[in-house]
Amino acid sequence: MxxxxxxxxxxxxxxxxVDAVREVGGKYKYGWETEIEMEYAPKGVNDExxxxxxxxxxxxxxxxxxxxxxxxxxxxxxxxxxxxxxYPEIDFQDLYYYARPKSMEVKPKSLDEVDPKLxxxxxxxxxxxKEQMILAGVEGAEDMPAEGRKVAVDAVFDSVxxxxxxxxELKKAGVIFCSISEAIKEHxxxxxxxxxxxxxxxxxxxxxLNSAVFSDGSFVYVPPGVRCPMxxxxxxxxxxxxxxxxxxxxxIADKGSYVSYLxxxxxxxxxxxxxxxxxxxxxxxxxxxxxxxxxxxWYPGDENGKGGIYNFVTKRADCRGDRSKVMWTQVETGSAxxxxxxxxxxxxxxxxxEFYSIAIANxxxxxxxxxxxxxxxxxxxxxxxxxxxxxxxxxxTYRGLVSMxxxxxxxxxxxxxxxxxxxxxxxxxxxxYIEVKNNSSRCEHEATTSKVxxxxxxxxxxxxxxxxxxxxxxxxxxxxxxxxxxxxxxAMEAQQLVAISxxxxxx
Amino acid sequence: MADPKIPLSARIAAAVxxxxxxxxxxxxxxxxxxxxxxxxxxxxxxxxxxxxxWLASRVILALMSRRW
Numbered sequence: 001m002x003x004x005x006x007x008x009x010x011x012x013x014x015x016x017x018v019d020a021v022r023e024v025g026g027k028y029k030y031g032w033e034t035e036i037e038m039e040y041a042p043k044g045v046n047d048e049x050x051x052x053x054x055x056x057x058x059x060x061x062x063x064x065x066x067x068x069x070x071x072x073x074x075x076x077x078x079x080x081x082x083x084x085x086x087y088p089e090i091d092f093q094d095l096y097y098y099a100r101p102k103s104m105e106v107k108p109k110s111l112d113e114v115d116p117k118l119x120x121x122x123x124x125x126x127x128x129x130k131e132q133m134i135l136a137g138v139e140g141a142e143d144m145p146a147e148g149r150k151v152a153v154d155a156v157f158d159s160v161x162x163x164x165x166x167x168x169e170l171k172k173a174g175v176i177f178c179s180i181s182e183a184i185k186e187h188x189x190x191x192x193x194x195x196x197x198x199x200x201x202x203x204x205x206x207x208x209l210n211s212a213v214f215s216d217g218s219f220v221y222v223p224p225g226v227r228c229p230m231x232x233x234x235x236x237x238x239x240x241x242x243x244x245x246x247x248x249x250x251x252i253a254d255k256g257s258y259v260s261y262l263x264x265x266x267x268x269x270x271x272x273x274x275x276x277x278x279x280x281x282x283x284x285x286x287x288x289x290x291x292x293x294x295x296x297x298w299y300p301g302d303e304n305g306k307g308g309i310y311n312f313v314t315k316r317a318d319c320r321g322d323r324s325k326v327m328w329t330q331v332e333t334g335s336a337x338x339x340x341x342x343x344x345x346x347x348x349x350x351x352x353x354e355f356y357s358i359a360i361a362n363x364x365x366x367x368x369x370x371x372x373x374x375x376x377x378x379x380x381x382x383x384x385x386x387x388x389x390x391x392x393x394x395x396x397t398y399r400g401l402v403s404m405x406x407x408x409x410x411x412x413x414x415x416x417x418x419x420x421x422x423x424x425x426x427x428x429x430x431x432x433y434i435e436v437k438n439n440s441s442r443c444e445h446e447a448t449t450s451k452v453x454x455x456x457x458x459x460x461x462x463x464x465x466x467x468x469x470x471x472x473x474x475x476x477x478x479x480x481x482x483x484x485x486x487x488x489x490x491a492m493e494a495q496q497l498v499a500i501s502x503x504x505x506x507x
Numbered sequence: 508m509a510d511p512k513i514p515l516s517a518r519i520a521a522a523v524x525x526x527x528x529x530x531x532x533x534x535x536x537x538x539x540x541x542x543x544x545x546x547x548x549x550x551x552x553x554x555x556x557x558x559x560x561w562l563a564s565r566v567i568l569a570l571m572s573r574r575w
Contacts, residue, residue, distance in 0.1 A: 352544050354544070381544050381545075381546070383543065383544060412546050
């Protein structure tokens with residue numbers, strides 16, 4: 001491993017550890033590729049490509065116009081350079097903006113018609129068989145009895161949503177859960193009303209690009225007073241080479257409703273970097289509550305920093321109603337470059353925003369992540385707990401904004417920002433911004449930077465644990481506040497992911 | 508093993524002033540953790556729980572002394 005030459009190794013670290021660190025780059029579990037015949041739009045982005053994407057999704061004219069407006073704005077924008085991330089310049093005209101499996105051109109009606117490679121992909125990713133059938137788009141599979149845990153899944157494969165599970169059951173409760181392309185056709189009134197209302201077309205460079213070329217993503221609408229009967233989730237998979245994924249997620253929680261949503265993502269190992277620029281908009285009305293969890297496991301690049309996903313994401317929740325609540329939980333272990341600041345606009349009085357984050361950066365990964373809590377209503381509350389872990393030569397930055405506006409009387413914020421360093425070549429940076437424009441609000445900010453203590457490791461090893469298990473234990477203990485905030489079904493998975501991401505990285 | 512000559516009421520009376528403040532303090536801690544978005548101060552709520560526990564123990568002891 002280039003990041004750990006023999007000269008870099010500290011005295012007293014055994015060869016086993018060094019070897020384990022060398023192997024870390026090769027441990028990405030989802031780095032395989034599905035060899036499937038794909039259909040691409042020509043490379044580059046322009047009016048024609050935007051119209052083509054719109055036509056592929058069979059969109060109405062107003063949607064095409066909306067996209068074209070965004071493209072016009074994007075062409076006048078410059079790529080932001082303020083984040084603490086460094087990467088080679090992206091040639092936006094050398095990317096495919098649309099790729100879908102040829103077999104998805106016509107929706108399959110039975111399992112026999114489904115491309116077996118597509119089925120094998122789901123199986124390999126660990127999606128249960130029952131869901132597999134629905135993800136493959138088999139008509140009638142939704143009526144079969146569900147086995148095991150009930151999590152409705154929307155699977156996005158490159159630029160298309162392959163299928164959504166448990167739609168019928170959710171419909172009985174009044175919940176709409178489908179792909180955004182389906183929602184544009186089936187529920188245009190909702191999409192028209194809410195799309196771009198939280199993240200406007202010209203919000204930032206990547207959000208504007210997304211607005212122009214987004215291909216698929218998820219749409220959720222929970223009607224007033226409904227508690228969504230199951231967890232909802234979306235699984236994003238990038239498979240095609242030189243292709244960017246631009247998904248758009250729109251979640252609307254109407255008055256007094258509740259929904260918990262989880263997203264996961266993976267990509268194959270490749271030497272060339274790939275772009276992922278997503279937008280997530282959440283609208284939370286009066287007394288409603290939304291929990292949004294992310295387990296981000298994009299390919300992080302190899303041990304020399306070659307390849308990986310450039311993850312530029314805009315996520316924002318608008319707590320429009322009084323007493324509305326939103327909770328962001330994210331476990332960021334993958335992607336070569338992460339640029340992501342899930343935010344809350346606390347507009348309604350007594351609304352609450354929470355942000356729990358674990359960002360793990362190993363080898364040459366770079367993560368510039370954090371949150372924005374914008375307090376507009378009175379008696380609004382927010383809590384931020386951010387845990388950053390850096391190993392190898394990785395750089396991890398927490399960038400947060402807490403803004404108390406003049407009308408946000410008696411508002412409260414608590415921010416806890418902890419960094420853990422493993423090795424002496426990595427970095428942790430904290431950039432908190434706090435703006436308070438009234439004199440009755442309170443903000444608290446705590447920050448710590450620490451390293452995995454040799455004594456802690458010695459104590460664990462003395463009790464028969466190997467070094468990797470000891471590091472995993474220490475790191476999981478460090479992250480427990482965030483892991484506890486994840487839905488039960490995924491907490492264990494995330495805990496294991498945290499351990500895997502840092503396997504052997506003691507230096 | 509407990510001395511069989513000491514009546515149960517006396518044993519309860521001996522334990523109550525210690526047990527209830529501890530339970531009160533633990534209750535205060537639980538309360539703080541259950542209302543994380545209320546930003547309650549453990550410095551206030553845990554001693555308050557201990558005080559309530561102690562007060563309850565005094566009441567119980569007073570009632571017990573009146574009865575026996």
